[in-house]
Amino acid sequence: MAKVLCVLYDDPVDGHPTNYARDDLPTIPDYSDGQKLPSPKGIDFTPGHLLGSVSGELGVRPYLEGLGHELVVTSDKDGPDSVFERELADAEIVISQPFWPAYLTPERIAKAPNLKLAVTAGIGSDHVDLQAAIEGGVTVAEVTFCNSISVAEHVVMMILSQVRNYLPSHQIVLDGGWNIADAVSRSYDLEGMHVGTVAAGRIGLAVLRRLAPFDVHLHYTDRHRLPAELEAELGLTWHASTDEMVPHLDVVTINAPLHPETEGLFGDKLLGTMKRGAYLINTARAKIADRDAIVRALESGQLAGYAGDVWYPQPAPADHPWRTMPHHGMTPHISGSSLSAQARYAAGTREILESYFEGTPIRDEYLIVDGGALAGTGAHSYSTAK
Ligand code: NDP
Numbered sequence: 001m002a003k004v005l006c007v008l009y010d011d012p013v014d015g016h017p018t019n020y021a022r023d024d025l026p027t028i029p030d031y032s033d034g035q036k037l038p039s040p041k042g043i044d045f046t047p048g049h050l051l052g053s054v055s056g057e058l059g060v061r062p063y064l065e066g067l068g069h070e071l072v073v074t075s076d077k078d079g080p081d082s083v084f085e086r087e088l089a090d091a092e093i094v095i096s097q098p099f100w101p102a103y104l105t106p107e108r109i110a111k112a113p114n115l116k117l118a119v120t121a122g123i124g125s126d127h128v129d130l131q132a133a134i135e136g137g138v139t140v141a142e143v144t145f146c147n148s149i150s151v152a153e154h155v156v157m158m159i160l161s162q163v164r165n166y167l168p169s170h171q172i173v174l175d176g177g178w179n180i181a182d183a184v185s186r187s188y189d190l191e192g193m194h195v196g197t198v199a200a201g202r203i204g205l206a207v208l209r210r211l212a213p214f215d216v217h218l219h220y221t222d223r224h225r226l227p228a229e230l231e232a233e234l235g236l237t238w239h240a241s242t243d244e245m246v247p248h249l250d251v252v253t254i255n256a257p258l259h260p261e262t263e264g265l266f267g268d269k270l271l272g273t274m275k276r277g278a279y280l281i282n283t284a285r286a287k288i289a290d291r292d293a294i295v296r297a298l299e300s301g302q303l304a305g306y307a308g309d310v311w312y313p314q315p316a317p318a319d320h321p322w323r324t325m326p327h328h329g330m331t332p333h334i335s336g337s338s339l340s341a342q343a344r345y346a347a348g349t350r351e352i353l354e355s356y357f358e359g360t361p362i363r364d365e366y367l368i369v370d371g372g373a374l375a376g377t378g379a380h381s382y383s384t385a386k
Contacts, residue, residue: 003093058095069357097337135372140378163190198262252281
């Protein structure tokens with residue numbers, strides 16, 4: 001019997017929903033690059049229901065208990081007295097979502113001798129110390145592509161809301177006001193701007209595709225260059241590095257994983273090379289940006305706006321400076337946890353668990369670490385040392 005420890009975010013404050021805004025989810029075909037949607041042998045949840053919070057349990061309890069395994073679900077994840085830390089001691093599998101990450105530090109991995117598998121119900125496994133997982137023989141898997149489009153849609157929304165000054169204008173309405181001059185004095189058209197992505201993987205490329213009809217100039221940098229036909233189709237300008245790209249841009253969107261190459265990338269130095277009044281959108285990981293340098297750049301006007309949904313740590317403390325800095329459009333970490341995305345990553349989690357318990361290979365594209373090394377998607381997109 002295996003113990004499965006699942007860390008999920010808290011239920012809504014007024015309890016787990018009993019009805020929903022919509023009755024169903026649209027059917028989507030396989031992913032745009034041909035990758036198959038999650039395909040478990042079965043599911044025990046209703047797509048479109050809230051699965052990512054504690055009562056939703058990612059829909060995995062009937063399956064796991066049917067096989068005689070133990071499932072512990074908690075949102076209490078931080079500190080030595082947390083349920084997570086206590087239950088980790090004899091857990092074989094840990095499941096957690098990046099939105100409410102169960103940080104698997106080297107110390108915690110060392111305290112979990114039975115740990116074999118860390119599943120990220122979502123994308124981005126930087127909450128697991130990958131080097132420690134490699135050394136500890138822990139397999140790390142995530143549900144690649146499950147919420148890439150969800151995030152890309154959020155990025156487009158945030159770019160438009162920043163450039164057009166949507167949030168302050170909406171606030172004027174909530175406040176009973178009508179001062180158009182206040183609303184428009186920071187409002188621009190996106191048309192004609194230079195917009196670039198740091199990384200053109202699943203999310204970055206989807207952002208570029210979605211922005212192409214806005215008649216903007218599109219730029220990207222990535223460790224691997226996109227096919228020439230795609231560059232021509234979307235009118236992309238490729239840059240060899242982030243440093244070389246950002247001085248040309250009005251809008252920068254970060255879509256790279258957090259790993260040693262990207263940690264702290266957007267500090268005072270790089271921000272200082274950007275055009276005055278550029279916008280920075282970060283839905284990738286907070287630590288790719290220097291927290292206080294972002295605040296300084298907004299206060300000085302070097303950045304006209306910053307938006308995103310990723311923070312460090314998560315949950316962000318009440319006094320986190322990004323809550324109160326000027327001209328920001330931050331949300332909690334939600335972009336990849338729409339009800340649509342949850343249905344996919346709950347199914348993907350079930351698929352990974354089925355592979356694990358049946359002793360069949362976990363899909364290569366889901367693997368980040370396996371067999372004591374970066375593997376699958378992890379080997380392509382991550383690094384472990386500076
Ligand atoms: P992919 O693996 O498809 O793409 C990541 C891309 O980043 C790859 O093209 C990779 O390049 C590129 N890359 C890696 N390092 C660098 C670097 N130093 N400079 C430039 N490019 C680099 O992942 P996704 O697009 O699906 O997701 C990207 C990230 O977004 C995730 O790792 C996660 O952190 C974040 N995310 C956030 C979510 C949210 O809810 N806010 C939800 C989902 C993801 P190559 O492979 O060519 O080497």
